[in-house]
Amino acid sequence: xxxxxxxxxxxxxxxxxxxxxxxxxxxxxxxxxxxxxxxxxxxxxxxxxxxxxxxxxxxxxxxxxxxxxxxxxxxxxxxxxxxxxxxxxxxxxxxxxxxxxxxxxxxxxxxxxxxxxxxxxxxxxxxxxxxxxxxxxxxxxxxxxxxxxxxxxxxxxxxxxxxxxxxxxxxxxxxxxxxxxxxxxxxxxxxxxxxxxxxxxxxxxxxxxxxxxxxxxxxxxxxxxxxxxxxxxxxxxxxxxxxxxxxxxxxxxxxxxxxxxxxxxxxxxxxxxxxxxxxxxxxxxxxxxxxxxxxxxxxxxxxxxxxxxxxxxxxxxxxxxxxxxxxxxxxxxxxxxxxxxxxxxxxxxxxxxxxxxxxxxxxxxxxxxxxxxxxxxxxxxxxxxxxxxxxxxxxxxxxxxxxxxxxxxxxxxxxxxxxxxxxxxxxxxxxxxxxxxxxxxxxxxxxxxxxxxxxxxxxxxxxxxxxxxxxxxxxxxxxxxxxxxxxxxxxxxxxxxxxxxxxxxxxxxxxxxxxxxxxxxxxxxxxxxxxxxxxxxxxxxxxxxxxxxxxxxxxxxxxxxxxxxxxxxxxxxxxxxxxxxxxxxxxxxxxxxxxxxxxxxxxxxxxxxxxxxxxxxxxxxxxxxxxxxxxxxxxxxxxxxxxxxxxxxxxxxxxxxxxxxxxxxxxxxxxxxxxxxxxxxxxxxxxxxxxxxxxxxxxxxxxxxxxxxxxxxxxxxxxxxxxxxxxxxxxxxxxxxxxxxxxxxxxxxxxxxxxxxxxxxxxxxxxxxxxxxxxxxxxxxxxxxxxxxxxxxxxxxxxxxxxxxxxxxxxxxxxxxxx
Amino acid sequence: xxxxxxxxxxxxxxxxxxxxxxxxxxxxxxxxxxxxxxxxxxxxxxxxxxxxxxxxxxxxxxxxxxxxxxxxxxxxxxxxxxxxxxxxxxxxxxxxxxxxxxxxxxxxxxxxxxxxxxxxxxxxxxxxxxxxxxxxxxxx
Numbered sequence: 001x002x003x004x005x006x007x008x009x010x011x012x013x014x015x016x017x018x019x020x021x022x023x024x025x026x027x028x029x030x031x032x033x034x035x036x037x038x039x040x041x042x043x044x045x046x047x048x049x050x051x052x053x054x055x056x057x058x059x060x061x062x063x064x065x066x067x068x069x070x071x072x073x074x075x076x077x078x079x080x081x082x083x084x085x086x087x088x089x090x091x092x093x094x095x096x097x098x099x100x101x102x103x104x105x106x107x108x109x110x111x112x113x114x115x116x117x118x119x120x121x122x123x124x125x126x127x128x129x130x131x132x133x134x135x136x137x138x139x140x141x142x143x144x145x146x147x148x149x150x151x152x153x154x155x156x157x158x159x160x161x162x163x164x165x166x167x168x169x170x171x172x173x174x175x176x177x178x179x180x181x182x183x184x185x186x187x188x189x190x191x192x193x194x195x196x197x198x199x200x201x202x203x204x205x206x207x208x209x210x211x212x213x214x215x216x217x218x219x220x221x222x223x224x225x226x227x228x229x230x231x232x233x234x235x236x237x238x239x240x241x242x243x244x245x246x247x248x249x250x251x252x253x254x255x256x257x258x259x260x261x262x263x264x265x266x267x268x269x270x271x272x273x274x275x276x277x278x279x280x281x282x283x284x285x286x287x288x289x290x291x292x293x294x295x296x297x298x299x300x301x302x303x304x305x306x307x308x309x310x311x312x313x314x315x316x317x318x319x320x321x322x323x324x325x326x327x328x329x330x331x332x333x334x335x336x337x338x339x340x341x342x343x344x345x346x347x348x349x350x351x352x353x354x355x356x357x358x359x360x361x362x363x364x365x366x367x368x369x370x371x372x373x374x375x376x377x378x379x380x381x382x383x384x385x386x387x388x389x390x391x392x393x394x395x396x397x398x399x400x401x402x403x404x405x406x407x408x409x410x411x412x413x414x415x416x417x418x419x420x421x422x423x424x425x426x427x428x429x430x431x432x433x434x435x436x437x438x439x440x441x442x443x444x445x446x447x448x449x450x451x452x453x454x455x456x457x458x459x460x461x462x463x464x465x466x467x468x469x470x471x472x473x474x475x476x477x478x479x480x481x482x483x484x485x486x487x488x489x490x491x492x493x494x495x496x497x498x499x500x501x502x503x504x505x506x507x508x509x510x511x512x513x514x515x516x517x518x519x520x521x522x523x524x525x526x527x528x529x530x531x532x533x534x535x536x537x538x539x540x541x542x543x544x545x546x547x548x549x550x551x552x553x554x555x556x557x558x559x560x561x562x563x564x565x566x567x568x569x570x571x572x573x574x575x576x577x578x579x580x581x582x583x584x585x586x587x588x589x590x591x592x593x594x595x596x597x598x599x600x601x602x603x604x605x606x607x608x609x610x611x612x613x614x615x616x617x618x619x620x621x622x623x624x625x626x627x628x629x630x631x632x633x634x635x636x637x638x639x640x641x642x643x644x645x646x647x648x649x650x651x652x653x654x655x656x657x658x659x660x661x662x663x664x665x666x667x668x669x670x671x672x673x674x675x676x677x678x679x680x681x682x683x684x685x686x687x688x689x690x691x692x693x694x695x696x697x698x699x700x701x702x703x704x705x706x707x708x709x710x711x712x713x714x715x716x717x718x719x720x721x722x723x724x725x726x727x728x729x730x731x732x733x734x735x736x737x738x739x740x741x742x743x744x745x746x747x748x749x750x751x752x753x754x755x756x757x758x759x760x761x762x763x764x765x766x767x768x769x770x771x772x773x774x775x776x777x778x779x780x781x782x783x784x785x786x787x788x789x790x791x792x793x794x795x796x797x798x799x800x801x802x803x804x805x806x807x808x809x810x811x812x813x814x815x816x817x818x819x
Numbered sequence: 820x821x822x823x824x825x826x827x828x829x830x831x832x833x834x835x836x837x838x839x840x841x842x843x844x845x846x847x848x849x850x851x852x853x854x855x856x857x858x859x860x861x862x863x864x865x866x867x868x869x870x871x872x873x874x875x876x877x878x879x880x881x882x883x884x885x886x887x888x889x890x891x892x893x894x895x896x897x898x899x900x901x902x903x904x905x906x907x908x909x910x911x912x913x914x915x916x917x918x919x920x921x922x923x924x925x926x927x928x929x930x931x932x933x934x935x936x937x938x939x940x941x942x943x944x945x946x947x948x949x950x951x952x953x954x955x956x957x958x959x
Contacts, residue, residue: 355922486937494882523883524883525882525883525885526882526883527880527882527885527887528879528880528887531880531882532880548840550839550842551839551840551841551842551880551881552880552881554880554889555878555879555889558878563878563889563890564889565872566873567873567874567875567878596835611946624899651866665888802839802841802842803837804837804844808844808845808846808847809832809834809837809838809844809845809846809855810846811830811832811846811848812831812832812833812834812923813831
């Protein structure tokens with residue numbers, strides 16, 4: 001409440017007019033953001049019937065898919081409301097409006113008076129007339145609470161039926177599938193997303209969905225939900241039915257105009273507004289999905305923001321700007337399924353023409369419709385990389401006559417920066433939030449913005465669907481002087497290649513020793529940075545079948561123990577899953593006595609550490625311990641921490657201990673780009689902290705969540721959900737696919753939490769658990785091969801790598817004195 | 820080779836073939852702990868104590884003729900003993916001459932260990948402020 005209001009007088013004074021906003025969604029709050037930029041000021045009250053602050057509704061499908069948490073999609077946190085002195089009333093539904101007395105009534109009985117009223121009530125899901133549609137197990141997918149309910153119900157193996165094959169239905173289907181459900185989409189029409197796609201485009205999309213493992217049923221009218229108490233089957237017109245444990249109704253939305261009616265406003269499909277965003281009542285305004293402008297009701301984000309800007313001018317007495325409608329554009333937000341549609345794609349309109357490109361083997365379909373030599377509409381399936389250019393042609397109505405030969409084939413630009421340089425200032429960069437290139441340049445020059453995070457905060461650019469992130473980064477790179485691009489760093493000056501390229505070089509050139517690589521591609525000498533990195537790469541690339549050079553390894557990997565500050569070593573034997581026995585503990589105690597071990601310490605990883613061992617004693621210590629190496633000294637598989645799970649715990653729902661032991665057994669003795677720690681817990685109480693491990697398995701009733709990229713070190717990061725699966729074997733396999741992918745794709749010394757963050761969990765999923773079965777089997781095959789070549793390093797106590805591996809040199813008997 | 824004095828003792832420490840390529844080994848001669856490196860066609864030797872925290876240089880990774888201390892990556896040139904990175908630039912440690920004869924590696928160790936006032940020739944061109952390896956200085 002204490003933030004100074006520099007440019008405007010405090011609105012909390014009696015003279016300020018009262019603005020009441022009904023609806024705390026994206027449209028209402030975006031409009032309020034615009035209103036705050038104008039004078040005079042209002043005392044603002046916002047009513048929201050949900051209990052959440054304003055969030056990004058278009059990312060709900062990402063929450064369902066586990067890619068984002070509810071907190072990630074918050075647009076305006078509570079502090080924003082406080083700073084702007086907005087009275088936020090959450091969980092209050094406005095049920096009545098008195099347009100004469102100018103009051104609104106809440107479902108809590110409160111009556112609030114207003115000078116100006118803004119209706120931003122959005123839309124409500126259309127529930128088709130289906131018998132028993134309110135049965136337990138049937139959901140809609142419209143807000144955060146719906147999403148949470150769905151997440152609570154969704155389980156691996158459940159049969160989910162999504163009624164509706166539009167944008168929302170398809171995104172919901174994919175989200176449920178990621179949660180492990182077996183998903184069928186039932187669509188009334190013969191074409192998926194028929195409002196955005198023509199039949200051919202719809203076919204391409206259906207093929208894509210099928211290839212993801214989602215069944216698509218077209219031209220089917222759902223008539224009833226069957227089941228005793230809860231949903232069991234879904235029945236169609238004609239009598240056919242399919243089994244269903246869970247049903248999501250996503251049959252479209254309609255404007256929520258109930259309050260408009262009560263206020264006596266003119267209403268057709270939505271609340272009718274003119275170009276100034278005025279309704280038929282001088283003090284009541286409306287914005288967003290609940291309005292109808294020029295015969296059109298919008299259900300997308302960009303129009304809401306355009307409308308909000310105009311409305312803000314009108315309502316604050318700065319009437320002038322007009323709303324001229326928005327070109328409809330939509331993008332399907334399912335990774336690996338690229339669909340973009342904008343404008344009018346019906347070529348049969350007057351004077352319409354069509355240009356089309358198809359490649360069924362690649363799943364690419366592009367169609368442009370033109371009218372009078374100008375772009376009228378576009379459909380892109382399978383490759384949406386040019387959506388930006390087409391959007392600009394639609395907006396600017398550029399005469400394309402001279403470009404007719406290249407409409408579908410843009411000249412490859414030599415430099416990625418060229419695209420942004422060629423953009424006009426007025427061109428939209430972020431379609432979701434309606435941010436132009438000019439706005440971004442202004443923010444960079446005048447507000448000192450130099451990072452993507454700052455840009456998001458300042459302009460909202462790239463905070464919607466995120467598809468313009470690359471463009472924003474290019475702009476930052478081109479204009480912001482302090483912008484540090486994430487360039488591909490070379491491994492080191494000794495071998496000046498990016499690691500990615502280096503891996504390819506080593507593979508294609510069949511190089512198998514570090515020295516060979518240094519002599520051919522480097523300075524011949526190498527250093528402490530590149531030598532261990534190259535050692536790792538060769539071991540990984542050739543699955544252990546390389547020419548090992550211990551001189552290129554750090555001392556820890558020469559003697560298989562961790563060097564300490566005094567030159568002694570620490571010894572940590574392997575105790576899979578943190579489980580040991582009385583016999584092992586006795587041997588450990590005996591070793592501690594026999595070698596006068598200065599410290600015996602229980603580690604944070606459920607292991608026992610013997611500190612202060614002399615190098616020469618290492619082989620003897622290992623022999624006396626009779627346990628395998630715990631690899632606690634290397635960039636490799638460290639350990640799996642487990643809880644007691646169903647074995648002993650009252651709350652355990654999965655056998656985490658044995659799953660953890662098996663996980664450790666499968667990956668142990670392998671090297672990784674950086675140390676790799678794992679955890680397996682038998683219930684979501686997470687006692688062994690699996691969600692802050694590089695790889696974690698979180699047991700829940702009937703399923704496992706496989707999570708990756710967690711950290712609890714210098715940085716604390718909650719692991720991302722990779723996939724939810726039914727059986728322990730599936731969980732171990734998913735972990736294996738990710739494990740090998742990380743081994744092959746991460747840079748040396750890159751922990752999983754940096755790796756996953758750099759690539760984005762969507763990409764990681766796409767290339768691991770959601771990759772084709774060939775790709776997955778290849779990854780697992782290489783993992784198996786590496787595992788076959790790996791061995792317990794402590795066995796080198798018997799098969800020494802070098803006779804003096806652990807010993808000092810003894811001078812020879814002869815001595816020669818020179819005079 | 821010409822710097823040897825009458826006090827220098829050449830000691831046979833190992834057969835050349837028994838020293839692993841580019842990997843350090845420790846040999847103790849008298850009260851000197853020496854790190855020995857096989858660089859392919861010659862052997863270089865240096866006191867086995869990093870002046871920073873006494874790290875065992877024999878356990879370091881070689882970068883050409885530079886050794887990198889395994890504890891905190893201080894670097895020293897094996898030929899001169901001079902510090903070879905920003906961290907170690909002001910420091911210098913004792914090096915030992917070597918020769919290979921009939922496949923046997925000999926190290927030259929002064930019969931009287933160097934004292935504070937007798938810095939090895941390789942270090943003398945360092946300006947004032949050179950920090951002499953404390954362990955050798957105290958070892959007499």
